[in-house]
Amino acid sequence: MTRHFFGDTTALLGRSLRHITRSMDTIITTTVMPIMFMLLFVYVFGGAIQSGSDSYVTYLLPGILLITVASGISYTAYRLFLDMQSGIFERFQSMPIARSAVLWAHVLTSLVANLISLAVVVVVALIMGFRSSAGIGAWLGVLGLLVLFTLALTWLAVIPGLTAKTIDGASAFSYPLVFLPFLSSAFVPTDTMPGPVRAFAENQPVTSIVNAIRDLFTQQPVGSGIWVAIAWCVGLLVVAYAFAMSTYRRRIA
Amino acid sequence: MIRVQALEKSYKDLKVLRGVDFEVARGSIFALLGSNGAGKTTVVRILSTLLKADAGSAGVNGFDVAAQPARVRESISLTGQFAAVDEILTGRENLALVARLRHLKDPGKIADDLLDRFSLTDAGGRKVATYSGGMRRRLDIAMSLIGDPPVIFLDEPTTGLDPEARIEVWQAVRELAARGTTVLLTTQYLDEAEQLADRIAILHEGRIIVNGTLTELKQLLPPAKVEYVEKQPTLEDVFLTLVGKDKR
Numbered sequence A: 001m002t003r004h005f006f007g008d009t010t011a012l013l014g015r016s017l018r019h020i021t022r023s024m025d026t027i028i029t030t031t032v033m034p035i036m037f038m039l040l041f042v043y044v045f046g047g048a049i050q051s052g053s054d055s056y057v058t059y060l061l062p063g064i065l066l067i068t069v070a071s072g073i074s075y076t077a078y079r080l081f082l083d084m085q086s087g088i089f090e091r092f093q094s095m096p097i098a099r100s101a102v103l104w105a106h107v108l109t110s111l112v113a114n115l116i117s118l119a120v121v122v123v124v125a126l127i128m129g130f131r132s133s134a135g136i137g138a139w140l141g142v143l144g145l146l147v148l149f150t151l152a153l154t155w156l157a158v159i160p161g162l163t164a165k166t167i168d169g170a171s172a173f174s175y176p177l178v179f180l181p182f183l184s185s186a187f188v189p190t191d192t193m194p195g196p197v198r199a200f201a202e203n204q205p206v207t208s209i210v211n212a213i214r215d216l217f218t219q220q221p222v223g224s225g226i227w228v229a230i231a232w233c234v235g236l237l238v239v240a241y242a243f244a245m246s247t248y249r250r251r252i253a
Numbered sequence B: 001m002i003r004v005q006a007l008e009k010s011y012k013d014l015k016v017l018r019g020v021d022f023e024v025a026r027g028s029i030f031a032l033l034g035s036n037g038a039g040k041t042t043v044v045r046i047l048s049t050l051l052k053a054d055a056g057s058a059g060v061n062g063f064d065v066a067a068q069p070a071r072v073r074e075s076i077s078l079t080g081q082f083a084a085v086d087e088i089l090t091g092r093e094n095l096a097l098v099a100r101l102r103h104l105k106d107p108g109k110i111a112d113d114l115l116d117r118f119s120l121t122d123a124g125g126r127k128v129a130t131y132s133g134g135m136r137r138r139l140d141i142a143m144s145l146i147g148d149p150p151v152i153f154l155d156e157p158t159t160g161l162d163p164e165a166r167i168e169v170w171q172a173v174r175e176l177a178a179r180g181t182t183v184l185l186t187t188q189y190l191d192e193a194e195q196l197a198d199r200i201a202i203l204h205e206g207r208i209i210v211n212g213t214l215t216e217l218k219q220l221l222p223p224a225k226v227e228y229v230e231k232q233p234t235l236e237d238v239f240l241t242l243v244g245k246d247k248r
Helices: A002-021 A025-048 A056-072 A074-086 A088-093 A101-127 A136-163 A167-172 A174-183 A195-203 A205-217 A225-252 B040-047 B069-075 B091-101 B107-117 B133-145 B163-178 B190-196 B214-218 B235-242
Strands: B002-011 B014-024 B029-033 B055-060 B076-079 B151-155 B182-187 B199-204 B207-212
Touching: A002 A101, A002 B091, A025 A056, A025 A101, A056 A074, A056 A101, A056 A136, A056 A174, A056 A205, A074 A088, A074 A101, A074 A136, A074 A167, A088 A101, A101 A136, A101 A225, A136 A167, A136 A174, A136 A205, A136 A225, A167 A174, A174 A195, A174 A205, A195 A205, A205 A225, B002 B040, B014 B029, B014 B040, B014 B199, B014 B207, B029 B040, B029 B190, B040 B055, B040 B151, B040 B182, B069 B076, B076 B133, B091 B107, B091 B133, B107 B133, B133 B151, B133 B163, B163 B182, B163 B190, B163 B235, B182 B190, B207 B214
Parallel strands: B029 B182, B029 B199, B076 B151, B151 B182
Antiparallel strands: B002 B014, B002 B055, B199 B207
8 A cells, every 4th residue: 555655645635734724823823822932031031131142032033943843743733633533533544545644644734834833933033133144054954953853743742642532631742842942052051050950951952953053043153063953853753753653553453 | 245253352351242243245235233332333443444353253345354454445435433524624625535545536526426416516615514414424425435435334324413314314325225335334223224224133242133134033023913003193204294304
């Protein structure tokens, strides 16, 4: 059946993309929280934060983008959960289609939805004074990192989507992911944090990804940091994919 | 066409199927009758490759469900207990999606033909979320017919439907069998089995306790006595007359 994999995935992708375009509110609500954080930190706390950067919104944006993805992927779990509940999942499984096409369609839809949300957040940041002199190459680098990060978190979201018992359970898993950037260099430099917190912040994936995106935006040399960021994203992606696929195989066995 | 032998299935300590045997002839309607929890859905899920049996064997269209699941899936179509339709898509888009997933040419035309056949043409461009229960079920069955699978499983197709919608579904099932499709139907409604099925099997506590035609089942009880009873209209007759539909 794998010879139909691309055709089946495309057909199912068309289906779930319609779900998004017909409920744009899911994109809007995804962006509300990150935008609120951005407003709060730039206009309320920002004046008191020593970020060592001329423009705090420019300093902040990379972390906000990661929060956007973390809150966006909970909709992937939600949509997958609804499919499992409604019986349409079983209809697809009882049809002669490539079995993993069902998951891939959801994952690619998540990617599209998150890229739209990210674009909305970037536009708001531009209005708030975010400026970058980054060239095409640097922007492509940022895009690449965000795509990798989104895919990794989306495959992670597939697991609760397949296993959750309730709709709340399907989406609640993303809360810790949303708050992970607070324990990183996303909002403030890590130097002022006390020892153990600083050790955690400096060695967790968000910090390396945030720093890499920030360096790309401000045209600083990214150094070896970007490889650490890519390694985190790819590592997380591989592990999440393996777990999601084995969960899926157990579910459809 | 469908052959089930000594099928067993347990969920943890609960034995749902304790050795189920039956056969369904090509082009016939076979009703699996039983109360809630009798194991009807479990049988259907095993036959449609969604669940593995603990013991016994099952074959559909000559293919073994455990050994050749992909071939079985090409031969069947499942209409589950809850209408498995996409609420956000329109009726037409639902049909075209299934046609695409069955790798057929011209999904749009297939969708239009089925909308016409199931009297859904006017509703075809509307989101399924706006459909009534009967329309949803009709769309669900229409989706099952795409690609003309030789075997169709209908798991409690009329549960939760109003009397008019029920008659619409019955009509659709009869047309299916008339075209040569083999239908395995599960139901908890006795009149449904009586109306539709060529053969009826009663599944009780995980076993088939009887299996035969309606006439054969009736012969299990003492012969009919002649009694004179005033013919009262049933509530269904009253309801259908008042809302202006004929009982077919």
